[in-house]
Amino acid sequence: xxxxxxxxxxxxxxxxxxxxxxxxxxxxxxxxxxxxxxxxxxxxxxxxxxxxxxxxxxxxxxxxxxxxxxxxxxxxxxxxxxxxxxxxxxxxxxxxxxxxxxxxxxxxxxxxxxxxxxxxxxxxxxxxxxxxxxxxxxxxxxxxxxxxxxxxxxxxxxxxxxxxxxxxxxxxxxxxxxxxxxxxxxxxxxxxxxxxxxxxxxxxxxxxxxxxxxxxxxxxxxxxxxxxxxxxxxxxxxxxxxxxxxxxxxxxxxxxxxxxxxxxxxxxxxxxxxxxxxxxxxxxxxxxxxxxxxxxxxxxxxxxxxxxxxxxxxxxxxxxxxxxxxxxxxxxxxxxxxxxxxxxxxxxxxxxxxxxxxxxxxxxxxxxxxxxxxxxxxxxxxxxxxxxxxxxxxxxxxxxxxxxxxxxxxxxxxxxxxxxxxxxxxxxxxxxxxxxxxxxxxxxxxxxxxxxxxxxxxxxxx
Amino acid sequence: xxxxxxxxxxxxxxxxxxxxxxxxxxxxxxxxxxxxxxxxxxxxxxxxxxxxxxxxxxxxxxxxxxxxxxxxxxxxxxxxxxxxxxxxxxxxxxxxxxxxxxxxxxxxxxxxxxxxxxxxxxxxxxxxxxxxxxxxxxxxxxxxxxxxxxxxxxxxxxxxxxxxxxxxxxxxxxxxxxxxxxxxxxxxxxxxxxxxxxxxxxxxxxxxxxxxxxxxxxxxxxxxxxxxxxxxxxxxxxxxxxxxxxxx
Numbered sequence: 001x002x003x004x005x006x007x008x009x010x011x012x013x014x015x016x017x018x019x020x021x022x023x024x025x026x027x028x029x030x031x032x033x034x035x036x037x038x039x040x041x042x043x044x045x046x047x048x049x050x051x052x053x054x055x056x057x058x059x060x061x062x063x064x065x066x067x068x069x070x071x072x073x074x075x076x077x078x079x080x081x082x083x084x085x086x087x088x089x090x091x092x093x094x095x096x097x098x099x100x101x102x103x104x105x106x107x108x109x110x111x112x113x114x115x116x117x118x119x120x121x122x123x124x125x126x127x128x129x130x131x132x133x134x135x136x137x138x139x140x141x142x143x144x145x146x147x148x149x150x151x152x153x154x155x156x157x158x159x160x161x162x163x164x165x166x167x168x169x170x171x172x173x174x175x176x177x178x179x180x181x182x183x184x185x186x187x188x189x190x191x192x193x194x195x196x197x198x199x200x201x202x203x204x205x206x207x208x209x210x211x212x213x214x215x216x217x218x219x220x221x222x223x224x225x226x227x228x229x230x231x232x233x234x235x236x237x238x239x240x241x242x243x244x245x246x247x248x249x250x251x252x253x254x255x256x257x258x259x260x261x262x263x264x265x266x267x268x269x270x271x272x273x274x275x276x277x278x279x280x281x282x283x284x285x286x287x288x289x290x291x292x293x294x295x296x297x298x299x300x301x302x303x304x305x306x307x308x309x310x311x312x313x314x315x316x317x318x319x320x321x322x323x324x325x326x327x328x329x330x331x332x333x334x335x336x337x338x339x340x341x342x343x344x345x346x347x348x349x350x351x352x353x354x355x356x357x358x359x360x361x362x363x364x365x366x367x368x369x370x371x372x373x374x375x376x377x378x379x380x381x382x383x384x385x386x387x388x389x390x391x392x393x394x395x396x397x398x399x400x401x402x403x404x405x406x407x408x409x410x411x412x413x414x415x416x417x418x419x420x421x422x423x424x425x426x427x428x429x430x431x432x433x434x435x436x437x438x439x440x441x442x443x444x445x446x447x448x449x450x451x452x453x454x455x456x457x458x459x460x461x462x
Numbered sequence: 463x464x465x466x467x468x469x470x471x472x473x474x475x476x477x478x479x480x481x482x483x484x485x486x487x488x489x490x491x492x493x494x495x496x497x498x499x500x501x502x503x504x505x506x507x508x509x510x511x512x513x514x515x516x517x518x519x520x521x522x523x524x525x526x527x528x529x530x531x532x533x534x535x536x537x538x539x540x541x542x543x544x545x546x547x548x549x550x551x552x553x554x555x556x557x558x559x560x561x562x563x564x565x566x567x568x569x570x571x572x573x574x575x576x577x578x579x580x581x582x583x584x585x586x587x588x589x590x591x592x593x594x595x596x597x598x599x600x601x602x603x604x605x606x607x608x609x610x611x612x613x614x615x616x617x618x619x620x621x622x623x624x625x626x627x628x629x630x631x632x633x634x635x636x637x638x639x640x641x642x643x644x645x646x647x648x649x650x651x652x653x654x655x656x657x658x659x660x661x662x663x664x665x666x667x668x669x670x671x672x673x674x675x676x677x678x679x680x681x682x683x684x685x686x687x688x689x690x691x692x693x694x695x696x697x698x699x700x701x702x703x704x705x706x707x708x709x710x
Contacts, residue, residue: 108586115590118597122597122600122608123600124605126612126613128651131648131651131655136651136654136658136664139655139658140667143659149667152666177605178609179608218586220522220585221522224517224519225519228519369533369537370531370533370534371523371524372515372516372523372524372585375581375585376582380578383574427520428520430521432520
């Protein structure tokens with residue numbers, strides 16, 4: 001049933017992409033990649049709804065119902081009798097020159113993907129958080145088949161995307177196997193590589209897109225997290241896809257990209273506690289883009305903003321309302337200080353603030369330049385920044401820079417002003433929080449290297 | 463066209479020269495460091511090549527020598543390579559006047575590119591070795607065999623319990639160790655993960671509460687509660703699972 005784990009999310013996601021008519025714009029590889037990403041998000045949201053409605057989890061209740069819904073959406077699209085899978089945005093792209101660098105990069109990407117698949121399917125679940133929380137909670141959902149015991153579970157305040165998707169994999173294959181449920185992560189990695197490349201292909205030339213994708217896969221931390229059952233890899237995947245969709249919306253002004261971005265922003269809120277914060281940041285970025293836009297009138301700006309926020313915050317609201325009105329009400333004693341939650345944040349303006357800032361700066365610099373997390377990506381990025389000219393900063397680059405800036409500011413405030421400073425001191429969370437923005441860096445490098453040549457290279461018009 | 467070709471070959475020549483210089487300086491730095499640390503140079507080099515990345519979910523740490531780590535060494539090597547390349551460039555120009563004279567900016571750029579390239583190549587080599595070793599150790603084994611290899615008794619004891627105990631139960635640990643310490647906390651999480659669903663120790667799922675697990679308890683047989691009997695014993699009573707007698 002491994003094939004079902006691969007095909008079902010693609011089927012669910014593809015039906016949504018067809019309804020959004022994104023197949024007219026995107027070609028088949030990125031369509032399949034986006035479908036998988038979308039499908040996994042849809043599956044976990046559907047499981048949440050089933051749990052709230054107290055419908056037992058099973059392969060039938062999850063897969064059959066979603067299949068019927070997806071089939072209906074496909075029929076709606078087919079009824080319109082429009083041509084399928086046109087890939088219009090990629091049709092006029094110039095192929096680019098093939099040289100030794102291209103072949104080396106392609107071989108490197110291929111080797112990395114194969115390596116990820118082999119390693120993920122060789123190593124069983126064995127890392128701390130996976131055994132203690134994600135896979136353990138997934139096992140509980142699999143055997144108990146409901147959300148009934150969520151208030152008694154470890155880290156009950158944490159969103160459930162990863163436990164849900166792992167338990168879904170177990171339901172689909174009919175048994176709990178700590179090894180085979182991990183197939184989700186290498187599939188996500190494969191989707192990520194395709195989304196990364198094909199997104200950059202629309203904004204840069206082929207060589208730069210390959211370099212950006214290659215730099216992403218050169219990172220040890222990024223590649224390692226694609227082989228373990230942690231939430232951070234999925235987090236950076238969805239954040240990047242949301243930002244990519246926003247960039248494509250900014251460039252091509254197609255509402256379907258905005259809807260896609262809204263969906264992924266909503267899914268981000270269901271992965272980790274800070275996901276809700278990211279959904280707000282993404283809405284803020286859209287707000288800034290709309291303020292700066294000179295091509296839209298006020299009515300269109302308002303519609304665009306509400307399209308995005310209603311979708312993203314609507315998805316976030318489902319889980320948060322369930323948590324605060326149902327889960328929390330069923331717990332008599334919530335004094336467990338080990339369970340962090342957004343409503344447990346204690347802000348502390350003390351004299352230690354300057355000392356904390358110093359520790360933060362030192363930890364950041366060490367992490368970016370003296371660990372082996374990121375290969376040489378950050379030094380390359382800062383060197384490229386020195387060469388960047390203001391006139392070459394496109395609106396898409398501005399979106400990505402803005403996200404990095406807001407992420408840095410919010411984490412600086414979070415680490416220095418709240419009790420979360422402990423995670424910084426113990427080196428537990430910093431690398432993982434940087435991982436959330438890391439995929440943006442190779443994308444920016446690719447865009448800077450192509451130096452605004454993408455229009456000449458690709459012949460694309462705004 | 464000829465000028466472009468000459469320019470390209472000059473750039474390639476410079477990158478090649480700086481790459482070779484960088485490699486020699488890197489090896490020299492490791493050698494000097496090994497001498498200061500009074501360690502065999504060959505072992506230093508092996509550690510640098512095979513262990514320069516330590517994979518961990520929280521951070522991929524570089525291998526730490528006495529005074530350097532395996533990432534910072536590239537920065538030091540690059541710093542030394544710049545003046546050496548400038549001097550060798552000037553010397554070559556003095557001896558062979560037809561050789562191209564490179565500017566400082568070109569040399570610094572070439573050193574940066576060489577350092578980055580060497581770093582990427584060696585790190586990817588380490589990554590390949592690490593993943594290759596993992597694959598060799600764990601491939602061609604079932605999930606049961608892999609878990610046994612990695613976790614040993616912390617997996618085998620719950621596995622034995624799952625074969626012995628019927629139905630779903632809840633259990634508690636009786637132990638002398640502190641499960642709040644990081645190492646033992648992981649053991650607790652691991653045992654709980656593999657015992658579930660037969661015995662649920664971290665979740666009240668309304669199943670009968672009739673199991674105790676004695677783990678690293680001094681004189682464990684003396685601490686078995688009244689009315690409970692041993693159902694599963696492992697490693698000379700280091701692990702004991704006791705269940706309430708049905709008669710009661």
